Amino acid sequence: MSSSEKTAFITGAGSGIGEAAALAFASSGVAVAVGDLDIVNAEKVATKITCSGGLAKAFAIDVSCPQSVESAFESAESWYGVNTSILVNSAGIMGVHEFLGYPAELFSKVMAVNVTGAFLCAQRASRNMAKAGVGRIINIASVSAERAGIGRAAYGTSKAALVGLTRQMAMELGPLGITSNAVAPGPVITPLTQASYNAATIDAYESMIPARRLGLLNEITSAIIYLASDDAAYINGVFLPVDGGYLAGGVAKTGKLS
Numbered sequence: 001m002s003s004s005e006k007t008a009f010i011t012g013a014g015s016g017i018g019e020a021a022a023l024a025f026a027s028s029g030v031a032v033a034v035g036d037l038d039i040v041n042a043e044k045v046a047t048k049i050t051c052s053g054g055l056a057k058a059f060a061i062d063v064s065c066p067q068s069v070e071s072a073f074e075s076a077e078s079w080y081g082v083n084t085s086i087l088v089n090s091a092g093i094m095g096v097h098e099f100l101g102y103p104a105e106l107f108s109k110v111m112a113v114n115v116t117g118a119f120l121c122a123q124r125a126s127r128n129m130a131k132a133g134v135g136r137i138i139n140i141a142s143v144s145a146e147r148a149g150i151g152r153a154a155y156g157t158s159k160a161a162l163v164g165l166t167r168q169m170a171m172e173l174g175p176l177g178i179t180s181n182a183v184a185p186g187p188v189i190t191p192l193t194q195a196s197y198n199a200a201t202i203d204a205y206e207s208m209i210p211a212r213r214l215g216l217l218n219e220i221t222s223a224i225i226y227l228a229s230d231d232a233a234y235i236n237g238v239f240l241p242v243d244g245g246y247l248a249g250g251v252a253k254t255g256k257l258s
């Protein structure tokens, strides 16, 4: 399938990694459904794309609500006139809070957006991908799926669950021609992280990441674009860290060698 025949529904595309992915897909000729809870931001991203000659339209979606997911996908598919061929589940929230007082409602909300949301969108998109016999699903997980962090009882748990979901989908959707993979970004500056990082957080990350810097948005989107490409047809069920080596490491300073 050539890029100009492809369609991508990207959740959380009004900001950060989802926005960067929307811009990257559009610049390669893919028609992009810019899905976000924040329709104002989604409209801004869609306008940015159309003003530079790409094909995009904003769709309001609350990924945690089955009715909203159905209506957004139905509208997107009638806009591009065909099925969704690529789904990027980037919508996500952090809900940072200390464990002993972690509110149960906040825990449920983070799971509803980060896990159930990805499940609902993947299930909706893959029903039509299955009819076409081809599809690509990329879930935006996190290094937090494997490394715990203070205040991340829900976030880290949700990202580990999302990796589990990716593998479940790979088993059941693989025979239908659909690949499901998880990209796990290390820290990248976006509105999500800006809200919870301070200078000390960034210093701590830089000392633990072998590349000695945070990631860049285009470094995350390169992995997403690759996993969505025809070249990645045989890659299914992987957890791909894009983290400058963060997950490979342990103690960063080892005495005389550091």
Ligand SMILES: NC(=O)c1ccc[n+]([C@@H]2O[C@H](COP(=O)([O-])OP(=O)(O)OC[C@H]3O[C@@H](n4cnc5c(N)ncnc54)[C@H](O)[C@@H]3O)[C@@H](O)[C@H]2O)c1
Residues within 6 Å of the ligand: 011, 012, 013, 014, 015, 016, 017, 018, 035, 036, 037, 038, 041, 061, 062, 063, 064, 089, 090, 091, 092, 093, 113, 117, 140, 141, 142, 143, 184, 185, 186, 187, 188, 189, 190, 191, 192, 193
């Ligand atoms: N930025 C990082 O360092 C980093 C690292 C690892 C993983 N991630 C993951 O990448 C994804 C994108 O993060 P980001 O940094 O771009 O964050 P961001 O806050 O910039 O963007 C997230 C977007 O998701 C949208 N959203 C939130 N709840 C939604 C809902 N219920 N339905 C639809 N849209 C909803 C928000 O409106 C927002 O536009 C998230 O899943 C996040 O966990 C980010």
